[in-house]
Amino acid sequence: MDLDGLAERLAAGDRRALARAITLVESSRADHRMQAAALLERLGRLNRQALRIGLSGTPGVGKSTFIEAFGLYLTGLGLRVAVLAVDPSSARSGGSILGDKTRMEYLSRDPNAYIRPSPSQAHLGGVARRSRESVALCEAAGFDVVLVETVGVGQSETMVAEMTDLFILLLAPAGGDELQGVKRGIMEMADIILVNKADGELKPVATRTAADYAGALRLLRKRAQDPDGFPKVLTVSAVEGGGIGKAWEEMTALAGWRRANSHWDSRRAAQARRWFEDEVRQALLARLTDDPALRARMEDAGQRVAHGALSPSAAAQDILAHLTG
Numbered sequence: 001m002d003l004d005g006l007a008e009r010l011a012a013g014d015r016r017a018l019a020r021a022i023t024l025v026e027s028s029r030a031d032h033r034m035q036a037a038a039l040l041e042r043l044g045r046l047n048r049q050a051l052r053i054g055l056s057g058t059p060g061v062g063k064s065t066f067i068e069a070f071g072l073y074l075t076g077l078g079l080r081v082a083v084l085a086v087d088p089s090s091a092r093s094g095g096s097i098l099g100d101k102t103r104m105e106y107l108s109r110d111p112n113a114y115i116r117p118s119p120s121q122a123h124l125g126g127v128a129r130r131s132r133e134s135v136a137l138c139e140a141a142g143f144d145v146v147l148v149e150t151v152g153v154g155q156s157e158t159m160v161a162e163m164t165d166l167f168i169l170l171l172a173p174a175g176g177d178e179l180q181g182v183k184r185g186i187m188e189m190a191d192i193i194l195v196n197k198a199d200g201e202l203k204p205v206a207t208r209t210a211a212d213y214a215g216a217l218r219l220l221r222k223r224a225q226d227p228d229g230f231p232k233v234l235t236v237s238a239v240e241g242g243g244i245g246k247a248w249e250e251m252t253a254l255a256g257w258r259r260a261n262s263h264w265d266s267r268r269a270a271q272a273r274r275w276f277e278d279e280v281r282q283a284l285l286a287r288l289t290d291d292p293a294l295r296a297r298m299e300d301a302g303q304r305v306a307h308g309a310l311s312p313s314a315a316a317q318d319i320l321a322h323l324t325g
Contacts (some may be wrong), residue, residue, distance in 0.1 A: 001035055007042040007154065010141050015114060018141045022116055025133040030290075040133060043140035049268075050082075050139045051255055054160035056150040056186070057170030062196045063149055064103040066170060066238040071104070074145055075112040075243050082116045082138035083107070084131060085149040132163050132275050161189045162274055165264065166251055169193045171213070173205040181263075187213075188220055191231050191254060194247055198235035206235045225263040230254055287323065297322060 001024075009017035009190045025036040028220035057063050064085070083104070107113050116134065131148060138146045150160050161167040169190040187193070190278040193213055198206035214233040234250065258264045288294055301319060 003035060003039050003042065007039055007140075010137065011043065011046060013072050013142045013145040015141075018114065018137060019116070020072070020209055021137050022118075022130075022134050025130045025137065026118060036133065040136060043137065046140050048139050048142065050143050050146045051251075051252060052135055052139075052146050052148065052164040053251065054148045054150070054167045055170060056160060056167070057196075058172060061170045061172045062238050066194070066196055066236065067147055067149055068104040068107040069238045070244055070248070071107045071113050071147065071250065072110065073241070075107075075110050079112070080142060081107075081110075081113045081144040082141070082146045083113065083149065084134050084138070084146065085117045086114065086131065107243075114138070131160075135163060163256055163271055165258070165267065166191045168247075168251075171195050171199055171209065173202045173209045182273070187217065189230075191226075192232040192247065193231065194243075195233065195235045198242060198270055199237040199240045203235075203237075225258060225267065227254070227257045227261075233272055254299035284323070288319075294319075294323065 006017055006021060019245055021039060024032055024039065027033070027036070055063060055067065067083055067085075071083060104115055108115050118131070118134070135146050135148065148160050148164055152214045167190055169186060169192075171193060173195060193210075195206045195210045195213070198210075210233045217231055217233065232250065233245055234243055236247055238244075255264070258267070288298060298319060301310065301315040305312050305315050
Protein backbone atom coordinates (compact mmCIF):
# COMPACT_ATOMS: atom_id res chain seq x y z
CA MET A 1 0.00 0.00 0.00
CA ASP A 2 1.23 3.49 -0.91
CA LEU A 3 0.98 5.07 2.54
CA ASP A 4 2.53 8.36 1.46
CA GLY A 5 0.00 8.73 -1.35
CA LEU A 6 -2.88 7.75 0.92
CA ALA A 7 -1.77 10.24 3.58
CA GLU A 8 -1.43 12.99 0.99
CA ARG A 9 -4.91 12.40 -0.45
CA LEU A 10 -6.49 12.15 2.99
CA ALA A 11 -4.82 15.37 4.14
CA ALA A 12 -6.28 17.04 1.05
CA GLY A 13 -9.77 16.01 2.17
CA ASP A 14 -10.30 13.08 -0.23
CA ARG A 15 -13.33 11.19 1.13
CA ARG A 16 -12.37 7.90 -0.54
CA ALA A 17 -8.92 8.09 1.01
CA LEU A 18 -10.52 8.70 4.41
CA ALA A 19 -12.85 5.72 3.97
CA ARG A 20 -9.91 3.51 2.95
CA ALA A 21 -7.83 4.71 5.90
CA ILE A 22 -10.61 3.97 8.40
CA THR A 23 -11.02 0.50 6.90
CA LEU A 24 -7.27 0.01 7.34
CA VAL A 25 -7.23 1.03 11.01
CA GLU A 26 -10.26 -1.16 11.74
CA SER A 27 -8.53 -4.24 10.35
CA SER A 28 -7.13 -6.74 12.85
CA ARG A 29 -4.53 -8.19 10.47
CA ALA A 30 -1.00 -7.79 11.81
CA ASP A 31 0.36 -6.26 8.59
CA HIS A 32 -2.56 -3.84 8.45
CA ARG A 33 -1.96 -2.81 12.06
CA MET A 34 1.64 -1.93 11.18
CA GLN A 35 0.53 0.07 8.16
CA ALA A 36 -2.17 1.83 10.21
CA ALA A 37 0.37 2.85 12.85
CA ALA A 38 2.69 4.21 10.16
CA LEU A 39 -0.18 6.13 8.52
CA LEU A 40 -1.26 7.67 11.83
CA GLU A 41 2.34 8.66 12.52
CA ARG A 42 2.54 10.47 9.18
CA LEU A 43 -0.78 12.25 9.64
CA GLY A 44 -0.03 13.18 13.24
CA ARG A 45 2.62 15.60 12.00
CA LEU A 46 -0.15 17.77 10.53
CA ASN A 47 -1.25 18.58 14.09
CA ARG A 48 -4.82 19.32 13.00
CA GLN A 49 -7.52 19.49 15.64
CA ALA A 50 -11.29 19.30 15.35
CA LEU A 51 -13.89 19.75 18.07
CA ARG A 52 -14.58 16.18 19.17
CA ILE A 53 -18.11 15.71 20.51
CA GLY A 54 -19.32 12.43 21.99
CA LEU A 55 -23.06 11.73 22.04
CA SER A 56 -24.82 9.04 24.01
CA GLY A 57 -28.37 8.39 25.12
CA THR A 58 -30.98 5.77 25.82
CA PRO A 59 -32.33 3.70 22.90
CA GLY A 60 -35.18 5.54 21.22
CA VAL A 61 -34.13 8.97 22.46
CA GLY A 62 -33.57 10.11 18.87
CA LYS A 63 -29.76 10.18 18.65
CA SER A 64 -29.66 9.73 14.88
CA THR A 65 -32.44 12.27 14.31
CA PHE A 66 -30.66 14.77 16.52
CA ILE A 67 -27.27 14.17 14.88
CA GLU A 68 -28.78 14.73 11.44
CA ALA A 69 -30.46 17.99 12.51
CA PHE A 70 -27.35 19.11 14.40
CA GLY A 71 -25.04 18.15 11.54
CA LEU A 72 -27.14 20.05 9.00
CA TYR A 73 -27.11 23.07 11.30
CA LEU A 74 -23.29 22.96 11.47
CA THR A 75 -22.81 22.49 7.74
CA GLY A 76 -25.18 25.43 7.28
CA LEU A 77 -22.63 27.47 9.23
CA GLY A 78 -19.96 26.43 6.73
CA LEU A 79 -18.37 23.76 8.94
CA ARG A 80 -17.24 20.32 7.78
CA VAL A 81 -18.73 17.58 9.95
CA ALA A 82 -17.73 13.92 10.34
CA VAL A 83 -20.05 11.46 12.08
CA LEU A 84 -18.65 8.22 13.47
CA ALA A 85 -21.65 6.08 14.39
CA VAL A 86 -21.17 2.83 16.30
CA ASP A 87 -23.75 0.07 15.80
CA PRO A 88 -24.10 -2.87 18.19
CA SER A 89 -22.89 -6.20 16.86
CA SER A 90 -24.88 -9.39 17.25
CA ALA A 91 -23.62 -11.66 20.02
CA ARG A 92 -24.57 -14.66 17.84
CA SER A 93 -23.48 -13.78 14.33
CA GLY A 94 -21.16 -10.85 15.01
CA GLY A 95 -22.92 -8.82 12.31
CA SER A 96 -24.21 -5.24 12.48
CA ILE A 97 -26.96 -3.45 10.57
CA LEU A 98 -24.89 -0.27 9.98
CA GLY A 99 -27.99 1.66 8.96
CA ASP A 100 -26.97 5.14 10.11
CA LYS A 101 -26.60 6.51 6.58
CA THR A 102 -30.17 5.43 5.90
CA ARG A 103 -31.45 7.09 9.08
CA MET A 104 -29.50 10.29 8.28
CA GLU A 105 -30.77 10.59 4.72
CA TYR A 106 -30.29 14.34 4.26
CA LEU A 107 -27.00 14.65 6.12
CA SER A 108 -25.52 11.74 4.17
CA ARG A 109 -26.04 13.72 0.95
CA ASP A 110 -24.48 16.91 2.30
CA PRO A 111 -21.07 17.50 0.62
CA ASN A 112 -19.70 18.99 3.85
CA ALA A 113 -20.62 15.92 5.91
CA TYR A 114 -19.12 12.44 6.16
CA ILE A 115 -20.87 9.54 7.91
CA ARG A 116 -19.04 6.36 8.80
CA PRO A 117 -20.91 3.55 10.62
CA SER A 118 -18.75 0.96 12.37
CA PRO A 119 -19.60 -2.26 14.25
CA SER A 120 -18.92 -2.38 17.98
CA GLN A 121 -17.76 -6.02 17.60
CA ALA A 122 -18.67 -6.68 21.25
CA HIS A 123 -16.20 -4.01 22.36
CA LEU A 124 -17.32 -2.49 25.67
CA GLY A 125 -17.53 1.23 26.22
CA GLY A 126 -20.19 2.10 23.65
CA VAL A 127 -17.61 2.72 20.92
CA ALA A 128 -15.75 0.60 18.39
CA ARG A 129 -12.28 -0.76 19.12
CA ARG A 130 -10.61 1.69 16.73
CA SER A 131 -12.81 4.76 17.24
CA ARG A 132 -9.84 6.79 18.52
CA GLU A 133 -7.91 6.18 15.31
CA SER A 134 -10.95 7.03 13.20
CA VAL A 135 -11.33 10.34 15.06
CA ALA A 136 -7.66 11.15 14.41
CA LEU A 137 -8.10 10.38 10.70
CA CYS A 138 -11.13 12.68 10.45
CA GLU A 139 -9.13 15.46 12.09
CA ALA A 140 -6.28 14.94 9.65
CA ALA A 141 -8.78 15.11 6.77
CA GLY A 142 -9.65 18.66 7.82
CA PHE A 143 -13.06 18.22 9.43
CA ASP A 144 -14.03 20.97 11.86
CA VAL A 145 -16.33 18.87 14.07
CA VAL A 146 -16.22 15.11 14.71
CA LEU A 147 -19.37 13.59 16.25
CA VAL A 148 -19.00 10.17 17.87
CA GLU A 149 -22.33 8.42 18.45
CA THR A 150 -22.28 5.50 20.90
CA VAL A 151 -24.46 2.41 20.72
CA GLY A 152 -26.54 3.66 23.68
CA VAL A 153 -26.34 4.26 27.39
CA GLY A 154 -25.09 1.42 29.55
CA GLN A 155 -23.00 0.98 32.66
CA SER A 156 -19.74 0.79 30.70
CA GLU A 157 -20.63 3.13 27.85
CA THR A 158 -18.81 6.22 29.01
CA MET A 159 -15.56 5.47 27.17
CA VAL A 160 -16.53 8.02 24.52
CA ALA A 161 -15.86 10.71 27.14
CA GLU A 162 -12.22 9.53 27.17
CA MET A 163 -11.68 10.32 23.50
CA THR A 164 -13.70 13.52 22.99
CA ASP A 165 -13.56 17.16 24.08
CA LEU A 166 -17.23 17.37 25.01
CA PHE A 167 -19.58 14.61 26.16
CA ILE A 168 -23.25 15.22 25.41
CA LEU A 169 -25.98 13.07 26.94
CA LEU A 170 -29.38 12.93 25.24
CA LEU A 171 -32.46 12.13 27.31
CA ALA A 172 -36.13 11.70 26.47
CA PRO A 173 -38.89 13.56 28.35
CA ALA A 174 -39.89 11.74 31.55
CA GLY A 175 -37.18 9.16 30.83
CA GLY A 176 -35.54 9.27 34.26
CA ASP A 177 -36.51 5.74 35.24
CA GLU A 178 -34.65 4.34 32.24
CA LEU A 179 -31.37 5.61 33.70
CA GLN A 180 -31.73 4.60 37.34
CA GLY A 181 -29.00 1.98 37.12
CA VAL A 182 -26.46 4.20 35.37
CA LYS A 183 -27.64 7.74 36.00
CA ARG A 184 -25.07 8.92 38.48
CA GLY A 185 -22.08 7.55 36.57
CA ILE A 186 -23.18 8.91 33.21
CA MET A 187 -24.24 12.28 34.60
CA GLU A 188 -20.92 12.76 36.35
CA MET A 189 -19.21 12.55 32.96
CA ALA A 190 -21.69 14.59 30.91
CA ASP A 191 -20.76 18.16 30.01
CA ILE A 192 -24.20 19.06 28.65
CA ILE A 193 -27.47 17.15 28.97
CA LEU A 194 -29.99 17.66 26.16
CA VAL A 195 -33.62 16.66 26.70
CA ASN A 196 -34.80 15.82 23.20
CA LYS A 197 -38.34 15.75 21.76
CA ALA A 198 -39.21 19.11 23.33
CA ASP A 199 -42.03 19.73 20.88
CA GLY A 200 -45.80 19.29 20.65
CA GLU A 201 -47.47 17.71 23.65
CA LEU A 202 -44.13 16.61 25.07
CA LYS A 203 -42.73 20.13 25.36
CA PRO A 204 -44.03 20.81 28.93
CA VAL A 205 -42.85 17.33 29.98
CA ALA A 206 -39.41 18.00 28.50
CA THR A 207 -39.17 21.31 30.35
CA ARG A 208 -40.00 19.60 33.66
CA THR A 209 -37.51 16.82 32.93
CA ALA A 210 -34.80 19.39 32.22
CA ALA A 211 -35.56 21.16 35.51
CA ASP A 212 -35.38 17.85 37.41
CA TYR A 213 -31.97 17.00 35.94
CA ALA A 214 -30.69 20.53 36.49
CA GLY A 215 -31.51 20.07 40.15
CA ALA A 216 -29.76 16.70 40.21
CA LEU A 217 -26.62 18.19 38.65
CA ARG A 218 -26.38 20.71 41.48
CA LEU A 219 -25.91 17.81 43.90
CA LEU A 220 -22.82 16.57 42.07
CA ARG A 221 -19.31 17.65 43.00
CA LYS A 222 -18.03 20.53 40.88
CA ARG A 223 -15.33 19.57 38.38
CA ALA A 224 -12.19 21.61 37.76
CA GLN A 225 -12.71 21.60 34.00
CA ASP A 226 -16.10 23.33 34.22
CA PRO A 227 -16.82 27.08 34.33
CA ASP A 228 -19.73 28.41 36.38
CA GLY A 229 -23.05 27.05 35.19
CA PHE A 230 -21.67 23.80 33.74
CA PRO A 231 -22.62 21.07 33.32
CA LYS A 232 -26.04 22.28 32.28
CA VAL A 233 -29.32 20.94 30.95
CA LEU A 234 -31.06 22.22 27.80
CA THR A 235 -34.14 21.22 25.84
CA VAL A 236 -33.97 20.55 22.09
CA SER A 237 -36.25 19.35 19.33
CA ALA A 238 -34.49 17.39 16.62
CA VAL A 239 -37.69 17.37 14.54
CA GLU A 240 -38.43 21.10 14.69
CA GLY A 241 -34.84 22.27 15.19
CA GLY A 242 -35.66 24.15 18.37
CA GLY A 243 -32.78 24.68 20.79
CA ILE A 244 -30.09 23.33 18.45
CA GLY A 245 -28.51 26.74 17.91
CA LYS A 246 -28.49 27.35 21.66
CA ALA A 247 -26.91 23.93 22.27
CA TRP A 248 -24.11 24.70 19.78
CA GLU A 249 -23.56 28.08 21.41
CA GLU A 250 -23.12 26.44 24.80
CA MET A 251 -20.78 23.78 23.38
CA THR A 252 -18.51 26.34 21.75
CA ALA A 253 -18.57 28.47 24.90
CA LEU A 254 -17.47 25.52 27.04
CA ALA A 255 -14.79 24.45 24.54
CA GLY A 256 -13.50 28.04 24.35
CA TRP A 257 -13.30 28.36 28.13
CA ARG A 258 -11.37 25.10 28.41
CA ARG A 259 -8.94 26.22 25.73
CA ALA A 260 -8.36 29.54 27.49
CA ASN A 261 -7.85 27.90 30.87
CA SER A 262 -5.43 25.11 29.83
CA HIS A 263 -7.95 22.30 30.34
CA TRP A 264 -8.13 21.50 26.62
CA ASP A 265 -4.45 20.62 26.21
CA SER A 266 -4.23 18.71 29.50
CA ARG A 267 -7.33 16.69 28.58
CA ARG A 268 -5.92 15.85 25.15
CA ALA A 269 -2.61 14.84 26.74
CA ALA A 270 -4.36 12.57 29.25
CA GLN A 271 -6.40 11.00 26.45
CA ALA A 272 -3.24 10.33 24.40
CA ARG A 273 -1.64 8.62 27.40
CA ARG A 274 -4.72 6.47 27.96
CA TRP A 275 -4.74 5.57 24.25
CA PHE A 276 -1.13 4.36 24.58
CA GLU A 277 -1.90 2.32 27.70
CA ASP A 278 -4.96 0.71 26.09
CA GLU A 279 -2.89 -0.23 23.04
CA VAL A 280 -0.34 -1.98 25.28
CA ARG A 281 -3.10 -3.90 27.08
CA GLN A 282 -4.75 -4.95 23.82
CA ALA A 283 -1.40 -6.08 22.38
CA LEU A 284 -0.72 -8.22 25.44
CA LEU A 285 -4.17 -9.79 25.19
CA ALA A 286 -3.63 -10.45 21.50
CA ARG A 287 -0.50 -12.48 22.30
CA LEU A 288 -2.70 -14.99 24.15
CA THR A 289 -4.55 -15.83 20.94
CA ASP A 290 -1.90 -15.12 18.29
CA ASP A 291 0.98 -17.10 19.82
CA PRO A 292 0.42 -20.86 19.20
CA ALA A 293 2.52 -21.89 22.21
CA LEU A 294 0.66 -19.53 24.53
CA ARG A 295 -2.68 -20.61 23.10
CA ALA A 296 -1.82 -24.25 23.78
CA ARG A 297 -0.69 -23.40 27.30
CA MET A 298 -3.95 -21.53 27.88
CA GLU A 299 -5.97 -24.52 26.63
CA ASP A 300 -4.06 -26.91 28.90
CA ALA A 301 -4.49 -24.62 31.92
CA GLY A 302 -8.20 -24.22 31.11
CA GLN A 303 -8.69 -27.97 31.05
CA ARG A 304 -6.94 -28.38 34.40
CA VAL A 305 -9.06 -25.62 35.93
CA ALA A 306 -12.26 -27.19 34.52
CA HIS A 307 -11.39 -30.54 36.14
CA GLY A 308 -10.48 -29.00 39.48
CA ALA A 309 -6.80 -29.85 39.24
CA LEU A 310 -5.77 -26.20 39.41
CA SER A 311 -7.40 -23.09 40.82
CA PRO A 312 -8.23 -20.24 38.41
CA SER A 313 -5.94 -17.86 40.30
CA ALA A 314 -2.96 -20.23 40.21
CA ALA A 315 -3.54 -20.94 36.50
CA ALA A 316 -3.67 -17.22 35.74
CA GLN A 317 -0.44 -16.62 37.67
CA ASP A 318 1.26 -19.38 35.67
CA ILE A 319 0.18 -17.85 32.34
CA LEU A 320 1.26 -14.36 33.41
CA ALA A 321 4.65 -15.65 34.58
CA HIS A 322 5.15 -17.36 31.22
CA LEU A 323 3.97 -14.25 29.36
CA THR A 324 6.36 -11.91 31.14
CA GLY A 325 9.22 -14.38 31.40
